[in-house]
Amino acid sequence: MTGDWGPRNARELESAARLLLDRARNHRLGVEFVLQGHPESVAALHGVHADVVHAARELLARQGRTVPPVPEEPPPRGRGKPPGSTLPPPV
Numbered sequence: 001m002t003g004d005w006g007p008r009n010a011r012e013l014e015s016a017a018r019l020l021l022d023r024a025r026n027h028r029l030g031v032e033f034v035l036q037g038h039p040e041s042v043a044a045l046h047g048v049h050a051d052v053v054h055a056a057r058e059l060l061a062r063q064g065r066t067v068p069p070v071p072e073e074p075p076p077r078g079r080g081k082p083p084g085s086t087l088p089p090p091v
Helices: 010-025 030-036 039-046 050-062
Strands: none
Touching: 010 030, 010 039, 010 050, 030 039, 030 050, 039 050
């Protein structure tokens, strides 16, 4: 099914993506790792090409599952100007 550099056509790519998702559902890291993990890490874990990971993410996106946005982190304490301050931030 896959050559040295991954699937050769769209049909093989989609088939490989579906197999990846089936394997991921039975893995302890689950489908969330397919969605949120670095594509090369996911590919290495499951023994597929990174293109298969991207195709699996596209399949999941069509089902309404996407990567949740990264929440904004509050500014570190002790740096910058305090809220409401008119002083410039420390250098």
